[in-house]
Amino acid sequence: MIKVGIIGSTGYAGQELVRILLQHKEVSIVWYGSKSYIDKKYSEVFQNMFQIVEESCFDDNMEELARHVDVIFTATPQGFCASVMTEDILSKVKVIDLSADYRIKDVKTYEEWYGIKHNSPDFLKEAVYGLCEFNREDIKKARLIANPGCYPTCSILSIYPLIKEGIIETDSIIIDAKSGVSGAGRGAKVDNLYCEVNENMKAYGVSTHRHTPEIEEQFSLITLENVTINFTPHLVPMNRGILITAYGKLKKRVSYEEVKEIYDRYYEKEYFVRVLEKGMPPETRWVEGSNFVDVNFVIDNRTNRIIMMGAMDNLVKGAAGQAVQNMNLMFGLPEQEGLKLVPMFP
Amino acid sequence: MIKVGIIGSTGYAGQELVRILLQHKEVSIVWYGSKSYIDKKYSEVFQNMFQIVEESCFDDNMEELARHVDVIFTATPQGFCASVMTEDILSKVKVIDLSADYRIKDVKTYEEWYGIKHNSPDFLKEAVYGLCEFNREDIKKARLIANPGCYPTCSILSIYPLIKEGIIETDSIIIDAKSGVSGAGRGAKVDNLYCEVNENMKAYGVSTHRHTPEIEEQFSLITLENVTINFTPHLVPMNRGILITAYGKLKKRVSYEEVKEIYDRYYEKEYFVRVLEKGMPPETRWVEGSNFVDVNFVIDNRTNRIIMMGAMDNLVKGAAGQAVQNMNLMFGLPEQEGLKLVPMFP
C-alpha cells in the first residue's frame, strides 16, 4: 500500500482527492492536512465521509509529513508548496503539487502573473508538468509533479493536436472558457454565495487570468514559437464542470475527415480523452465525476475557422483525478487504477 | 459472471443501474432494454457512456430476455411487470422489479391508488418487499423482488425503529418529503422543463401520492395494526436527493440518549444506514451518488413530539442501488459488492 498524505485536504480539490483515493485499491491515506480545521474530525468538515473516514485533520506540516508517507499531494493556494519545498523532502517522498507553483517554467512569467515571489525556483527545472497524455515518460521518473491547472488541461487537450499538426494559425487562438463554481474554492466570499452565483453568468479575469501563461507556455513548447492567446474564463451556476470553446484560423482548407483523423490518431490510445462522433457536442453533464475529457470540433467554412470544444470535470481531470493519474504513473501502477469512474448523470 | 438484463434502461433509474453495474466486479450487462430507443446505441442516448458501453438498445421483451440472462431488472412504469410476468419467466431468471407492481400486498389497495388493474396478483404473495435491512433472509431466497419506492425507503428506515419500539403514537405520523427532479422521470412534460422547476418549490399529490399506502402497509406489518399516515411530497430544484422530515407524537417522555440508543441498536450492523451524531442534520449533498441513508432526530419537549429526518439519493438507495443490493443478496455475493460508492460532493 502506498501511504498518502494530503496537504490542503479540506478544500474542494483536496476532498475530491480523498473521495478518489478511498476507492483506489493500492492506497492508504494516512494524513489529512488542513490549515483551517486542525484536530477537527474530517467527517465533521465533510459529512459525506461520516463512518468512512475516522481520522482528524493534522496541521499542514510538510517536513513532518515527509517522514510518514510515500507521496504528498499539495492541494494548496499558490505559493505554499514553493515556500516549503526542500531537497530533503524530495529525497524522502514524491510530491504532486496541485497548485501553480511549478507549472510555469519561466519564473519571471510566474511572478508577473501571480504577483508573488517564487521561493524555490531551483526546483522548476526538475518539476515535470503533469499532463499525463503529454509527458507520460517523464512523469514516471519524476519526484516532483506540477499538476496542471483545470483550464489548461481542458484547453490543451482540446487544441493541441491541431497546433502540433500545423492546422491552425497559432496567433489566432481564442479560448472562451466556462467553469462551475467549485473551481473558485471553498473560501467564504460574498461573490461566491449562492444568491450571487445562481441565475447569473459573468466573465472574470478578462485578459489577466493566470492560466493564460500556462497554456501559452505549453503551446510554445509544442510549436517552438512564442504563442500568445486570448483566454476568457466565465463563471457558470453549476457545481462542477469546465467547457472550453476555442477558435482558430485554419491555415488552409481541411475536411472534417482530415481533422477527425488527426484527433483519432492522437488520442486512440488515450483512455481518458474521448474524441466524440460528429454532431456530439462535449457537455459537462456527460463527464461529471469522471476523469474523462470529451473533445470535438466544427469547421466553419464560411469564416475559415475551426471551433474546438472540450468538456471535463474540473475537480477530477482538472485536479484530483489527474493528480492520481500522475501518482499511478510515478509508482508503476496501471494508469487507470482507481480512475475508471463512470460519469454520474444526472 | 452474472448476466444481467435491464428492461427500461433508458430512464433515469435504468441508467443509474447501468452506471452502478458497470463498476460491479461480478456482473456483465448483456441487454439494454428500451421502449423508446430500440436499435439506437446506448451511448447516443446517454453520452456519458461513450466508449464505455458499445451495445445498442433492444426491445423490452421479457420472455426472450429470460432465456439469455440470470437476472432481470425492470425499471419500467407501473403495470408493465405485472402484465408480462409468468411462472415460466420466474423459473428461468430472478426478477427485480423497480416498479410498484409487487410492493403492495393488498391488491385492492394497489388498484385503488394506482388506478389500474393488477394483471398478475398470483405473484404478490411470493414477491419479497426488497427493503434489504428488513427482509434480508427472505430476499436471499426470493425469485421475485419488489424493489421499494424511493420515498418509502427513506421514510421507513428513518421512522421504523421508533415505531417498532413503541416510542411514538402510530396515528400521529406525518411525513413531509422533498425530492429532486430525477424522481419525476425522463418523459417530456412541460411541468418538468428547466424553467418550470428551477427557482420553484411546490407540494404535489397532496394526500393522494401512491407511496402512501406502501409506507402504511409496511408500518402496519410492524405494528400489526392499521396505520394511516399523512404523506406530502414536494419537488425541489435539484437533480438528485430525497429528504424526509417526519413528525410523531411521543407516547411518553424520552431522553435523547434513549432514542439514540435505539437507532444505534437497530442500525449498528447496517453499513448503508448511517445514524448521525447529535447536531448533524441529514442533508442530501452528503449522500449523493451513494447507497447511504443518513438518519437523525430531534426531540421537541415543548410539543412532546419527535422530528425524524432522513436523507438519501433517490436514484441509488431509492432505486438502482437498492436493486443491486437485492441482487447481491439473491446471488450470495457480499451485500456491499459494487456499492461502496463514496458520496460525491459538491
Add this chain to the structure above:
Amino acid sequence: MIKVGIIGSTGYAGQELVRILLQHKEVSIVWYGSKSYIDKKYSEVFQNMFQIVEESCFDDNMEELARHVDVIFTATPQGFCASVMTEDILSKVKVIDLSADYRIKDVKTYEEWYGIKHNSPDFLKEAVYGLCEFNREDIKKARLIANPGCYPTCSILSIYPLIKEGIIETDSIIIDAKSGVSGAGRGAKVDNLYCEVNENMKAYGVSTHRHTPEIEEQFSLITLENVTINFTPHLVPMNRGILITAYGKLKKRVSYEEVKEIYDRYYEKEYFVRVLEKGMPPETRWVEGSNFVDVNFVIDNRTNRIIMMGAMDNLVKGAAGQAVQNMNLMFGLPEQEGLKLVPMFP
C-alpha cells in the same frame, strides 16, 4: 414626497426595499445606510442600480437620520434597532423595523429564543405587529412597526382563518417550512456558498428556530390560549421564495366547500392574499417578485387532518414589500401603492 432612510440598505432585504421604493410614486430615498460599505457608491455594491441610484452609502446612524427623513426602515440584525431606539427618534420619524426586535411582546420569550438582552422593552407595548391584514387600523396610527418575520407572515396567513374559526386543534399544528437562500442573508459564510447549497436540501434550526415563538404568540392572541407548535424550516436551492406546508387535526368533519368559504370570507377584500382554486397548489414561482401570498388547502379524510399551504416571496411580502405596505398605511396612501408588482416568471 415622503423622505425615506434605510438603515441596512446593503443586505438582501435592504436592497429589495430600494428596488420597490424606486418604483413607488410618493417616495424619495434620501439615505442609503450601511455598516459595511460606508462612502461606497450604492451602485457599486449592487450593480443593478447602475445609473439608477447615484448616492453613496452613509453610516447607519439613526439619531442623525431621524432629523432628515419622514420614515426609517431598519433592515438590520436583531438587537440593533432595540439598542438605538429613543423617544426622541420616535417623536421625529416613523420607524418600520424589519428585524425581530419588537415582534414578540413578551420580553422574556424574546431574550430566551434570541439569546440577547432587549435594550428598549419600553417600546414593546407601543410597537404594532405589522401584519397588515391583521392589524390594519393599528398600523395606520402607529409610530413604530415591528415588520413580521418571513416564515410567520406566510404561516399565519395560511393558517389563521382555520384557527380563528375553531376548525383545527390548536395543539396539533405542525409547520414544515421551506425557504430560498436569500433568507440567510448576504454574510460571507461557508455554509451559504453556492457549492454548499446547490443540489442540497436540509432542515435547520429544528425545534429552535426563532420564528417559532413569533408564530405562537400571534396564534395565542387569536385563540386566547397558549398555543405551541412544531416549526421546522428547510433551506432550498433557489434565490427567493417561501413555501409552508402545515398540518392540523380537524376538530370535526368539514367539507371542502365549508373550508373554502372560510378562506374566501377572510380574504375576499385582501388584494395580497390569493386563495387559490381547488387543485392549484401554491408554488413559489407564481409569486416571485410580488407581494402576494398564495394559499390553499387539502382535506385528508383518511387521517382527519387538513394540509394548509402557502407560498410567498420572502423578500417582498416576507420583508420589504410588507414594510412598504405598512408605510402606505401609516402615511394614508393607498395600501397597494407601488406594490402592484406582477409576479415574474420564469
Add this chain to the structure above:
Amino acid sequence: MIKVGIIGSTGYAGQELVRILLQHKEVSIVWYGSKSYIDKKYSEVFQNMFQIVEESCFDDNMEELARHVDVIFTATPQGFCASVMTEDILSKVKVIDLSADYRIKDVKTYEEWYGIKHNSPDFLKEAVYGLCEFNREDIKKARLIANPGCYPTCSILSIYPLIKEGIIETDSIIIDAKSGVSGAGRGAKVDNLYCEVNENMKAYGVSTHRHTPEIEEQFSLITLENVTINFTPHLVPMNRGILITAYGKLKKRVSYEEVKEIYDRYYEKEYFVRVLEKGMPPETRWVEGSNFVDVNFVIDNRTNRIIMMGAMDNLVKGAAGQAVQNMNLMFGLPEQEGLKLVPMFP
C-alpha cells in the same frame, strides 16, 4: 388606451409581454392568443396571473384580431407571421413580430438558414428592423416591425460602435454567446428537462445558428461590406439572461479612454444601454427583469484584440421589452413608458 392583441401569448416571450403590458399605463390587453390553450383561462396556464388576468385564451386568428385591436404582437414560431400577413391586416393594425420572419431582408438568406419558404417576401422591404437604438425614426413611422432576435440585440449593441468607428477588423469578429433556458421556449422536449439542463453547460448550433445571418446583415449595413462572423451560442443552467463575449482584432493600438469615449458617445442618450465603468463586467444578474443592456470591454494589448461584453435579459430587451419599446415609439408614447423596470436581484 391602446388595445393590444397577443398571438402566442402562452410561450415564455408572450407571457413576459403580458407581465410588462399589465404594468403599462396606456395599454389594455384584449386578446390572449394561443394555439395550445384555446378557451383555457390564462391564469390557469400561468398561475402568477391568478386574480390579475381574468380572460381566457382565444384562437391565434390574426384576421379577426385585426378588427379588434390597435396593435398585434406575434410571439410565434418562425413562419407563422409571414404566412398570415396581408395588406388588409396592415391597413387596420400595427404589427410587431417577435419572430424572425421579417428580420432578414435577403429572402434567400432567410430561406437557407431557416429551411422554410418565406410566404410574404413583399413585406420585407416595408418591415423595419426594430432595434430601437438604431432605427428610431423609421420605427416611429412603421406599420410592421421585425423585433430583433435576443442574441442579435445583445451582440449588435455591444459591438456596433467599434465597427461603425472602424476600430476592429470586421472579418475578425467572434461572438461567444451564453443564454438562459427560457430562450429555448416552452415546448415539452427531453433536452430541456430540468435534469438535462441543470448542472450542465454545452454549445449548440455551432456555426449554424440562425441568428448568425441576422447579425451579419446588420453589421453589413453598417460597414457597407459583406461581414461574416463566428457565432457560437451556449446553454446555461439559469432561467433568464444572455451574456455575450465578443472578440475583435484591433486595426491599430487604441487606449482604454479612446474606446470608452466612443461607447459613451454612442450611448449617452440611450437609457436602456448602460456603458459600465472600468472593471465592472456585465453580468446577467444585474439586468434581470429589466430592459437594460449592460456593455463593457477590455483591451488586450498582448494579442492586440479587444474583448467586448454585453449582458441582457433575453425575455425583456431580447424579446418582450424591446417589443414594447417599439410599440411606444410607434404610438408616440415616451419610449420608456412601462419599461423603467428596476432589475430584480437576487
